[in-house]
Amino acid sequence: MICPRCKSEVNDDMNFCPQCGMKIERCPHCHQPIVSGAKFCSHCGSSVLKNYQESHIEGYYRPLSDIPYTESYHEPEEKVDFQEIKVNKKVNKNILVIAVSIMVVLTAVAYVYIYHGPSLSNHISGGQQSTDQPKDLPLEKMEIGGMTSFATHTGNINQEGHVYQDEDIIYVVNDQGHLVSMDNKLENRKTIINDDCDYINVVGNTIYFTNDDSQLCSISTDGKDKKVVLNKEIYYLIIKDDKAYYQAQDDDLERIYVYDLKTNKETRLNNRNAYNLNVLEDKIYYTSTDGIYVVGLDGKGEEKVLNGKYYNLIYQNQKLYFLSKQATGSISGANINVYDIATRKTEVLIENTGGLMNITDEYIFYTNSSQVMKYNLKTKENTKIYSSGLCESIQIIGDKLILEVQKNSFEKDEYLMIMDFDGQNTQKLFSSQNGDFI
Known part of the structure; x- marks a missing residue:
């Protein structure tokens, strides 16, 4: 179907x-x-x-006096005249004053309870946050721990790179597509870029990103000196050692390029379509239309690693994790696989997923229908961690998940949810109520 x-x-x-x-x-x-x-x-x-019944029988009325009396009918109704009861129209002022006073007191108590009392959701869930009923802002206390690994950063870039961790400062593209900085406690927020941006990379005091036209741009971490670095459409941007690696279209091919940020020199590194760039110390793993390839940072020694059609490639600890389509050709229902570079063996880890994947040293996070799942790389255990909306993106920052969620397939408004790796402490990351949006 x-x-x-x-x-x-x-x-x-x-x-x-x-x-x-x-x-x-x-x-x-x-x-x-x-x-x-x-x-x-x-x-x-x-x-x-x-x-349903489209027609109906019209009702009619026949006066009782027109019906002839027979034994098949009951006796005619007995008519009784009731005496009118006099009503005292005087208002007891004391009772009225007391009633109004009680209403005022109850209203005040209700206001205090609603706005300053305990949260009802905490009573329902026994003090723990339910992943099926995420809380809106104001944010509860939360602190991002740990650091974002190379593999996780690559997984973020595969999904347009909307988060970046630079020591104790977190950069997140908000629900409007604008870049916001904050500390690891999600406080001290500042809007850095008021325009759409993707592929966030931070080097020292400079933020590199692509704008709404997919051009390579830069801006200082305090929001100053914004400029276009390279006037061409680029994707999968990764900054490493004062060089920008990316994919760009040239002669109907989407190839890998490197741009030296000091000399402003651009060099093409390969001659085939390239996606999902994994930039290592001396080589780049990437997917193409017919398999997985590896090429040196200087563009030399290109080799084919694996034959087939694969997606969302992530390198971690001498292994390649990727998605493969099923026979239907749809990314929906894809399998998650791992390829051991040393043994050259491929293993299917998870079957029939929803087409989104990101990874940490311990877990693979992926979508399965309308759920977000966690796969333990050691125990191979699967756990459901989120199911309250359609997940459009799985970004990871330190020890927290940031999901781009759409409420359902009919409502296109998307918002960001942040949570622990086990799905606890789920809450919206941004809200117009707190002035997060411009």
């Missing part, structure tokens, strides 16, 4: 589209998927509304 919303292939027994999360409703006549709320099936043309 084909999903009527995103046109991805959907198995006959699925109740939700694994690509867009849409609930699969079926035509009662041909049993093909239909868009929720549709009146007619787009496949067979039949009405899909529930059956």
Whole structure:
């Protein structure tokens, strides 16, 4: 079957589209998927509304006096005249004053409780935050610990690089697409860039990023001296040793380039399509249209590592983690694999995922239908950690997950959720109520 919303292939027994999360409703006549709320099936043309009675019998009235009395009828109603009761229209002022006073007191108590009393959600969950009912701002106390690894940074870049950790300063692209800095306690927030930006890299006092036109730009960490460094569209930007590595289109091929930030010299490193750049000390692993390749930082010694179509490549500890499509050709339902560079063996770790993946030294985080899952690399245990919306991106900063979430497939407004690796302390990272948006 084909999903009527995103046109991805959907198995006959699925109740939700694994690509867009849409609930699969079926035509009662041909049993093909239909868009929720549709009146007619787009496949067979039949009405899909529930059956209902379109006509109704008009009522009528016949005076009782017109009905002849027979034994089949009851005795005529006995008419009784009731005496009108006099009503005292005087208002007791004392009672009125007391009633108004009670209402004022109750209103004041309710106001104090609602705005200053304990949170109801804490009573319901026994003092622990429920991942199914994330709390809105103001933020609860939270501190980001640990440091973001190379593999995790690569996983972030694969998903447009909207977070970056520079010692005790955190940089996050907010719900509006603007760059905000904050400390590791999520406090002392400052808007650095008021425009759309991707692929955040911080070197010293300089932030490198791509703007709304995908141009390489820079700005100081205090929000000054913003400028365009390279006037061309680039993607998968990674800054290393005063050089910018990225993918750019040239002669209908999306190739790897390096730009020297000191000499302003650009050099092409390969001659084939390249995606998911993993820039190591002396080489770059990347995916192409027909497999996984490796090439030196000088553009020499290019080799094919693995044959096939793979996505979201992440290098970690002499192993390559990546997604592979199933036979349907859809990224939805992809498998997560690991390739051991030393033994040249490939292993399927997780089957039938939702097409998003990021990694730390201990875990793989991935989507599965409308859920975010955690896979333990040592124990191989799978755990559900989030299921309150459609996840569009899995970014990791230190020991915290930052998910870009869409409430459902019908509401396009996206927002960021931050949480511990076990799904606890889930809360929105930004809110207009606290002046986070401009």
